[in-house]
Amino acid sequence: MAVYTSVSDTELNAFLDYYDAGDALSFKGIAEGVENSNYLLHTTKATYILTLYEKRVSKSDLPFFLGLMVHLASRGLNCPVPIAGKDGALTHNLNGRPAALISFLDGVSITKPDVDHCRQLGGALAEFHIASVGFDLKRPNQLGQKDWQPLFEKCRARADEVEPGLAALIDHELAKLDAIWPSYLPRGIIHADLFPDNVFFLGPDFSGIIDLYFACEDVLAYDLAICLNAWCFDGKTFDKTRARALVSGYSQVRPFSELELDALPLLCRGAALRFLLTRLHDWLFHPDGALVEPKDPLEFLERLKFHASVTGPSDYGLE
């Protein structure tokens, strides 16, 4: 949850002057996103999300993120879209920070996804990958495979506080993955954080994707590997049926090569390590009294161990 910056009625009205978006009817800080301050705004014209970008999001990345939303929406993907101001700009100053007015997306996140949710998610992810083709801004993955080692350097000395032996295990995984990481696979723009809280459904039907603030260029199948980690475990237990549905939903929209399929266990192992590392970092270094409760890194240690133990795609229920 996150509302870091408070916005007064006067500041809100000054911000709304940049837009032709009506007058404020209600304005409430919401517990959504962990990187930014988010407000739900009803005006005489529509409902919006007002996002105020805090320091964890680099200002220079905003044209990529906001431009990507516009691009994806223009290709028919249901994602939030920033509204242009009267001057055509997508961000304007609010309390000394850049802020955007973003279209409101109906939908509810699913806490315990079932097989049908996973099938629809797979299709939506493939559509995301296809729709992003042709978007011409670049953003490298700042949490990609090459970034894991330096991230771990900040944590190594204290890693065993969280679990004895953790530092050695991570060292082993980092070396192993660095030697065999399949960076030759098809690349494109990936969401990179498509956890269930970033996907909306209306009743049983997929309705949209939110929170594109980790989107970047990377291996497409790695995005699927993130989803397999995020959607197909119950605690430490992997659910093959959901995994099969997820991959099958994906490949019905974007054909999935044998090379990509074969690399999936490795990509899953890397994805589990990536979330283990970022959660470990946040666990060790979150400031006292932070509004965001750090998530348990060990959840992803279990998942990492599972992926490291598999012999091939068949262990995921895939052929």
Added chain:
Amino acid sequence: MAVYTSVSDTELNAFLDYYDAGDALSFKGIAEGVENSNYLLHTTKATYILTLYEKRVSKSDLPFFLGLMVHLASRGLNCPVPIAGKDGALTHNLNGRPAALISFLDGVSITKPDVDHCRQLGGALAEFHIASVGFDLKRPNQLGQKDWQPLFEKCRARADEVEPGLAALIDHELAKLDAIWPSYLPRGIIHADLFPDNVFFLGPDFSGIIDLYFACEDVLAYDLAICLNAWCFDGKTFDKTRARALVSGYSQVRPFSELELDALPLLCRGAALRFLLTRLHDWLFHPDGALVEPKDPLEFLERLKFHASVTGPSDYGLE
């Protein structure tokens, strides 16, 4: 801000089955209220606030709070109203806690109230006092004058950590106010927490009152004294013009006796002490990592000193 209890889509849908309120279109935790978990819910029928009552609100008080909202709304006051379920009940179980579905009120809180806001607030407070007449449930003020001494007992040993000499000053104030507290004044149901964040405006116009979870029976003019503390200071500086507007707005709706006017400095002094004490308590005893940032108690120490120094209503700009 407060979202203490997370609610899954499945739990939400089970809760909505108690109501005839449509299907969920979106559901977001909001940063509103400090006692409860609040969600903003859009359904196919309307927009609601879903409030989940955490342990700080006593279950046995819910019929009073929810019944009062229904009563006030039926008398034309614009406040949130709990929606009855298909079974007629105003609360239903959600994650093991009582929860209510409450009508959504348009409006935006004012951070820096001006004279006109204060005049309208005064009128609205008087309407609140008049509209609550005839509501037949009772709830004593649990933070009334008689409760200040026991509350301070929990804090005395550590009060000087916050400000040297604070314990002695509060002891003096407690004794003084206990000797001369004007409990003979007209009583009724008061809001008891009508700070600017609990009052909505639409553009320049008053639109409604929220957060009735401190409402109780007490001296009516004490409610006005709380508002004078909450709306008429800029830091430690008292604004007579706003105070005059507030009291005049009030007395145009509910005539204000000379007895009440004369007691106002004392009531203001008590109100400042009440908020000093509760803030002091929360400051000293808030748990590490609490979602709610404790508010600075010393703000009300300054206000208390101001009220203790006045010689009569004329120091407030009142005659």
